[in-house]
Amino acid sequence: MRGACTNTNCTFNATRSCVVGNPPENCPHRPELTDEGDELEEDNGLGDVDAGVEEEATPRALAPVSVGGAVLTAPDDDLPFLPASRTLGIEQANAMMESRPTCMVGIVGLAGAGKTAALVSAYLLLSKDQFDGYSYADSDTLRAFEEITGASRTWQKGSPPEQITSHTTLSNDREAGFLHLRLWRHADDRLLDVLLPDLPGEWSQALIGRNDADRLLFLRSASVIWLMVDGRQFANDHKVPRARFDAQVLIERLADLLEDRRPKIFLVPTWQDSQLFPQGEADDLSAYAGTFGFETELAPVASFSWSDDMEPGHGVAKLFDRSLCALPPPAEFWPDTEAEEGDRRLQAFRGRA
Amino acid sequence: MIDGSIILVGGPASGKTNYIARLWLAFQAKKGTLRADHLPENVEYVNEAVSHVLSRKFAPRSERNMEESARRDFTLSVRGDEGAGPARNLTVPDITGELWKRALETYELPQEWIDALAGCSSAIIFIRANSKLNRQPMDWVTAREVLKGHEDDDDDDTEEDDADYGLDEDEDGEQIARTVVRPLAGQPATTEVKALAVSPEEGPTEPILADAEVHATSTQDVGLPAQVGFCELVRYLTVTLGERPDGSKPRVAVVVTAWDTIHPDTRAAGPAKYLQDQFPMLAGRLRVPGRLEFGVFGMSIVGGNLRNAAFRRSLKRRNLSDLGYTAVMRDGGVAEDPDVTLPLAWALGD
Numbered sequence: 001m002r003g004a005c006t007n008t009n010c011t012f013n014a015t016r017s018c019v020v021g022n023p024p025e026n027c028p029h030r031p032e033l034t035d036e037g038d039e040l041e042e043d044n045g046l047g048d049v050d051a052g053v054e055e056e057a058t059p060r061a062l063a064p065v066s067v068g069g070a071v072l073t074a075p076d077d078d079l080p081f082l083p084a085s086r087t088l089g090i091e092q093a094n095a096m097m098e099s100r101p102t103c104m105v106g107i108v109g110l111a112g113a114g115k116t117a118a119l120v121s122a123y124l125l126l127s128k129d130q131f132d133g134y135s136y137a138d139s140d141t142l143r144a145f146e147e148i149t150g151a152s153r154t155w156q157k158g159s160p161p162e163q164i165t166s167h168t169t170l171s172n173d174r175e176a177g178f179l180h181l182r183l184w185r186h187a188d189d190r191l192l193d194v195l196l197p198d199l200p201g202e203w204s205q206a207l208i209g210r211n212d213a214d215r216l217l218f219l220r221s222a223s224v225i226w227l228m229v230d231g232r233q234f235a236n237d238h239k240v241p242r243a244r245f246d247a248q249v250l251i252e253r254l255a256d257l258l259e260d261r262r263p264k265i266f267l268v269p270t271w272q273d274s275q276l277f278p279q280g281e282a283d284d285l286s287a288y289a290g291t292f293g294f295e296t297e298l299a300p301v302a303s304f305s306w307s308d309d310m311e312p313g314h315g316v317a318k319l320f321d322r323s324l325c326a327l328p329p330p331a332e333f334w335p336d337t338e339a340e341e342g343d344r345r346l347q348a349f350r351g352r353a
Numbered sequence: 354m355i356d357g358s359i360i361l362v363g364g365p366a367s368g369k370t371n372y373i374a375r376l377w378l379a380f381q382a383k384k385g386t387l388r389a390d391h392l393p394e395n396v397e398y399v400n401e402a403v404s405h406v407l408s409r410k411f412a413p414r415s416e417r418n419m420e421e422s423a424r425r426d427f428t429l430s431v432r433g434d435e436g437a438g439p440a441r442n443l444t445v446p447d448i449t450g451e452l453w454k455r456a457l458e459t460y461e462l463p464q465e466w467i468d469a470l471a472g473c474s475s476a477i478i479f480i481r482a483n484s485k486l487n488r489q490p491m492d493w494v495t496a497r498e499v500l501k502g503h504e505d506d507d508d509d510d511t512e513e514d515d516a517d518y519g520l521d522e523d524e525d526g527e528q529i530a531r532t533v534v535r536p537l538a539g540q541p542a543t544t545e546v547k548a549l550a551v552s553p554e555e556g557p558t559e560p561i562l563a564d565a566e567v568h569a570t571s572t573q574d575v576g577l578p579a580q581v582g583f584c585e586l587v588r589y590l591t592v593t594l595g596e597r598p599d600g601s602k603p604r605v606a607v608v609v610t611a612w613d614t615i616h617p618d619t620r621a622a623g624p625a626k627y628l629q630d631q632f633p634m635l636a637g638r639l640r641v642p643g644r645l646e647f648g649v650f651g652m653s654i655v656g657g658n659l660r661n662a663a664f665r666r667s668l669k670r671r672n673l674s675d676l677g678y679t680a681v682m683r684d685g686g687v688a689e690d691p692d693v694t695l696p697l698a699w700a701l702g703d
């Protein structure tokens with residue numbers, strides 16, 4: 001993989017076409033990005049990037065510490081920042097999962113499947129207190145939700161983010177990362193933390209196309225997986241073969257990626273307001289996933305609705321509810337056990353007492 | 354003597370200055386839970402606000418350049434328990450609403466204010482009821498419009514019209530000239546396919562809003578919905594406020610100002626219910642205190658709207674420190690307590 005073009009006379013960074021006519025992947029003006037560099041950046045955003053690597057408009061551009069000297073002049077008004085509530089990186093997500101029970105939802109689906117719409121829909125339901133059975137309690141990524149809801153940040157056309165990076169300050173591009181919600185469940189008065197990845201559909205496309213799985217390895221920590229598909233395509237005689245094929249390959253790729261883990265997969269067809277998802281297709285996909293050992297559930301949603309017969313956000317709260325209920329019950333804290341010969345002393349003592 | 358600071362948090366025109374003015378009248382009249390032993394020395398800023406209220410007008414929006422270096426904090430010595438408690442020095446740092454607004458827009462806050470926040474273990478958040486500056490969350494129609502443009506960006510699924518494909522073409526897409534019989538049978542099929550391909554797109558292309566309205570809504574995205582702003586302010590306080598001297602949680606009083614402008618039926622349900630109805634996300638956040646302790650109050654500094662001529666006339670020659678009240682929940686109902694120092698006293702730990 002190569003980074004941004006360093007030839008100042010070339011417009012490749014803006015137009016994706018090279019003025020010299022070099023093939024983009026072999027152009028000597030585009031420095032190669034190494035995997036090591038990416039991993040370091042994922043750690044702290046200040047990885048020891050190869051000297052001479054310069055990228056525009058990304059935080060990485062501030063990173064070439066080995067060269068020495070500031071590349072950009074400091075802004076005149078360098079006020080201290082309060083911590084931003086934008087998307088979380090892998091480390092922050094890990095820290096949260098270590099500190100408290102957190103449901104990580106793995107969301108996969110092609111571009112246009114409605115991943116963003118479902119997240120926005122959930123956020124709007126919460127902001128109006130119309131989220132059935134739940135209320136908003138907190139979010140560490142409130143501003144990220146605002147950004148995707150207002151579409152004030154969008155994936156950069158043609159070059160979506162390549163990695164999940166920790167994102168702490170304002171910038172003009174949308175970064176891949178995790179969204180966080182803390183929900184109050186009315187039924188049992190519990191607070192539940194949910195992590196939802198906000199990723200470009202290209203990542204799923206790359207997983208299907210070339211098994212590009214490294215950046216999706218976090219899915220191994222997912223409690224459940226939402227496989228989002230555009231429900232309209234499954235109802236369209238001409239598009240259904242391709243849609244079916246993509247969904248099946250995605251399931252197979254997931255099975256490889258997840259190794260021996262088999263979280264429940266929710267098959268989430270979007271656009272229910274426009275087309276009901278054919279039950280036959282759902283059964284087929286479910287059977288296909290079953291051959292890889294996955295348990296699946298169908299959870300159709302209409303994130304928004306063009307139809308008067310269906311309220312916007314239909315099925316979204318239910319999808320969350322079923323995902324949260326899919327969690328295994330918490331282990332009993334220090335259960336009573338029968339003492340046996342050869343047990344450790346403390347357990348033996350407890351057993352007799 | 355114990356030292357304490359309380360930070361007043363709220364955007365422009367949220368009622369901070371008017372509250373300070375009314376508080377001043379209470380201190381001067383020696384009424385309320387919290388009493389001031391003597392008036393502090395430098396009270397110019399407060400007096401300015403007080404003089405507006407005394408002439409039966411709300412203090413105007415504090416239009417001040419936030420780069421202005423002269424801070425107008427004030428410090429006074431107060432005692433709780435109607436003057437019987439221990440004396441303590443209370444400092445009220447003067448952060449303008451503009452500065453809070455900017456902190457919300459850019460996350461930036463000058464270091465001196467971050468230090469001031471760390472030195473405080475109490476805060477009051479002001480939320481003005483019925484303010485036109487309180488942006489509502491995005492509605493479904495607007496969100497759908499915004500997202501539609503957004504999804505088109507993401508959508509790399511080329512909507513190729515395959516109705517033209519497969520009609521006995523050769524490999525270059527040229528029609529093979531032997532379809533003399535086709536039109537009759539082929540025509541309906543072709544239109545049917547076209548209809549199918551187009552129908553999902555028909556919905557989105559329907560103009561739901563007039564163009565001007567769509568434009569207006571899409572350019573509205575300056576600033577956050579009010580409840581998101583309040584939640585963010587709570588988050589800022591969560592990360593910055595210091596512990597109380599006895600190690601207990603920092604206290605944050607949430608004060609709904611202009612309480613008297615709310616419909617009496619709504620007022621009867623109390624300020625917490627009002628927040629639940631108007632700003633559900635904030636109400637949800639307050640339900641889960643975490644590092645902070647929250648108290649919710651309604652506040653009417655003079656019991657009515659001074660911009661209402663009849664009400665204003667009715668106040669002629671009245672002593673304004675006799676007017677106004679704090680709405681608090683007591684014994685399961687809403688009480689209108691004439692003591693306007695209550696939120697401050699609670700936040701300070703009394």
